[in-house]
Amino acid sequence: MNSISGPAPVTASLDDPLYYLANFRFVLGWVGERHGDLLTAVERALVADFEALPQPSQALLVRMVMRKGELFRSAKLCYPEVGDTQRALTPLVEGGWVEADPPLGLAELFHLLRLAELRRALAAEIAAVGLTPRASKAVLQETLQPRLTQVQRLAEWWPEAGERLSGESIVRLTVMPWCDRLRLMFFGNLRQDWAEFVLTELGLQRFERVELTPGSRAFQHREEVDAYLALHALRERLEQGESPAALVDEMPVVPAENTWLAQRRGRLAFLLGQSAERHGQETLALRLYAESGDGPGGQVEARIRRLRLLERRGEHRQAHALASRAWGSDLGEQETQALARLLPRLCRRLGLAPPGREPDVAPQRLDLCLPRIGSSGVEQAVAEYLSRPEAPVHYVENTLMTGLFGLLCWPALFAPLPGAFFHPFHAGPADLHHDDFVARRRERFEACLARLDDGTHGDAIWRAWREKRGLASPFVHWEALDEALLEQALACLPAAHLRACFERLLTDLRANRAGLPDLIQFLPGGEPRYRLIEVKGPGDRLQDNQRRWLAFFRAQGIDAVVCHVTWQQDAAS
Template sequence: MPTEKTPPPVLPDFYYLNNFLTLIEYVAQQYTDLLNENEKAWIDCFQMLPRDGKALTVRLLSRRGIWFREDKLKYSEIKDLSATLAELERVGFVSLSNQPATEVACDLLTKPELVNLLSDCPLKKQEKKQVFVDYALETKPTLTLPFQCIALHHQEIMPVFLLLFFGNAHQDLSQFVLSDLGIHQYEDVEISKAYRLFRQRKHITDWLSLSELSEQLWLATTAKDIPCILGIASSVQASTAFETIEWQPMERKRQRLLTRIGRELERQSQLDDAVLFYQQSALPPARERLARIYTKQNRLALAADIVKDMLESPVDEDEQETAGRIARQLAKKTEINAPEKIKAAFESETVSLSIGRSVELTVAEYYQSQGWQAWYSENLLLNAVFGLTFWDIIFSPVEGAFLNPFQRSPRDMYHESFSSTRKDMLESRFRQITQHGLDYIFGVYKEKHGTSNDWVNWHYVTEELLSAAINSLSSAQWVGCFRRLLFDLRANRKGHPDLFMVKEGKPCFIEVKGPGDSLQYHQIRWLNYFDHLGIECKVVYVESATQ
């Protein structure tokens, strides 16, 4: 029987203005000492505008570009658009003209409109728009347009305000809308000026500069614009971005950018320049790439020295394992002591099945026919239990961790500082689990259901699955899993087996591999660790019964 669809929520007319007012109120409260005089004056002037003036300003700031056509602005909640624009021009927020520079006019006009304005143009109408643009630029200093053009001023304030509110350069006002619509619900976190991220004006300007460089690199890489990539690398090499920064959040951002540039240079066989960039970064895969470049250049002693450092002080398990693989290759030509290859300590079996819509679900049905309960659990179950177990610790007030109400996790969630800063709370929770188990997380599940948490996917994690997992693994086994996650939260939240199964209270994790599929290193590490904890696990290789 068909069910009626729930009508989509309707946002109030000025929802975007209310959201922007929240944003600038936060910025003014938290960072007034770091705002420059222009930004402070802009806020004061904005607050003095009538509601329609505020609303139109936000609408324009939220659009791409700085030039707009009045006749293309359709905002029903703004009663008198022309009068409102005149008010914004009076306070210096916009300029109005129907005779902008020809380049601007051509950008705003459609091809038919441009052709119509160039009535004396000898070109055939079938020519592409760019041909008419070139003609106009050569022959017309200005064009008189049949509509007002709007030039937005002070657009540079928006990136500053968004950065101060969100703590990054990629979120924008649409984040508010997701919350307004009820699509995302967020944990109520304590936001205090004492815990703010930015401490100096230089932090803000440098962050925006690095973000702009990162955006330029992404665009050039996406477009495969090699000259642009090389140009970015050259300009960065000559800039302050090649100098170490004491403030760690910025230094991590700098090193990520330099590692990306190094990788692009390496792809273009600019190996010596790539080395210079990699040497500036301690973040993976910089040391790995250095070792591989030196190996390629037959500078084996340098490669061996780097690999030794990676083995002695790996940043994470991936780097440690990568170093082992390179060391085994170098051991054939140098005296480096290479670790043995990690061996699988878990079982495997091969089954022949008629593969349906997915090989994982086919294997789940295969075991269900043998009396097992089976759930799809890849990167879902362990992460969810972790997120529920440590919910209050994840969202505890820590300096620089929470900057705004729209965070799914603290800013340092995937840095080493997460564990070190909260060490006492984590150890206390481990003792609690050891003594009393994990039954308390069902209360957390009910209380927080639907609230955004980077570790919990509410669409897949049911109470039935949680109950089966918590009742079949011991407290010691759960503590072991949590400690491994905490060792490297970013890397170890991945690589979990595809299926979790229970039969007569006995758990088993299954990694499914279809035809042509092979185990990844991070999957092997998790399976070996389960075996170490005494948790049954295995790999099931599936052959197609129809072939």
């Protein structure tokens, strides 16, 4: 394995009661060394100020950072390794790391206080609205929220709080924006958090070791960090129910040279467009879909939704012009499929000749009427019915073909390219879904796929399976790819079929890694020695990505069948 330069990526042992503090310090050191130029003087001073805090105060601060939310009751901050909570809090309050007795809104009050405490604190308001004291917490909050909009300290909400809570205090963490910025610069995203260190120490998550250079980092400019944080905050507000019209003008401008950040902005524009469409704000939705879908790296879903919305509004001529222009360009399968359905409808409404297209061919069909077996799913029922000792059936769905691809192409996927890896906890390259992901690794992927031509792919796959087993991968689900299944797959799947499937995966890794058939049956003798089976229960229909895979299999001469199942009791009724 390659080594990682810079601070050693070793998490603290969980035997150390201050393991979380050691991990936090590791991140501080990593960010300071690799991203110091992206920090302001104030942010760098915070790092120095943190190091100057007493160790119990450092530990308590990190405990709060790693918990959910920013508001805490001091009684909930008791940790043996910290010792006296109030003594540890004092330097944090004096240094501005936390705020003592902060102003609270009603929602925050409900979050902090127990139901019995709320009934005492808000007894007069509860009586004024005619609620019984036995009303639930949710009913109390819903009823009182329109009336109690003030923001005030706990003693103003509840004058007897000091006596009732026996001196217990409320504190608010004030440095979460700084901590989130550090976490973002370390991980390159806000999906991962401090739990990564713990999972690694427990052995529940293991990562490939990739060589990192001093230039290996997620962000090159502070403006990129600012834009990411702004986009993330807007998405959170959208998910919390804010109107897209109120958010759209706050969309940040992203640096033109940062294509992945532009794609992230485009994704948010698409989500805002979806929300606007749901709220009947169709003009805004069309504007956002256009913004999201246009230009390099535009969102395919946005272009499709824009056309469908134009069609629904009766703006057929504009929809036809956009669809026709797209039809003549280099499209991916998803967009081609959508336009092949949409354009004939638009042409009929406008009295135009429809574009030429290949007629749809129904996939091979197998109908089964099976007894319902306990609570097992329909896929399991079909697998048990069709499986024979000489022709076993395995449930593989999106794990076998992608797993073989991930093992064969491991050297290309985990190549230490700039911008792909920048910390020790990568489950896969950070640019996996960027437009230029394959292009940047074209020669590496070709070298891996060439093994399918010279017959050495089996050795490469087995070597990766043994050497990398258990390491996180975006394509290999280890629990679904045991030795017996791998042996049968390599014996029965022709190399030419694997190459064709892997090449299709590479045309759109995000879209094509899903939609693969549920089952595979290995067949004795003959060529090919397998068939793929997509299972559909009563009332279930093929999804678009499944239809695209089935059309591809048909074109490649790969045996694939759609098995439609009815239950015997359903048939009898």
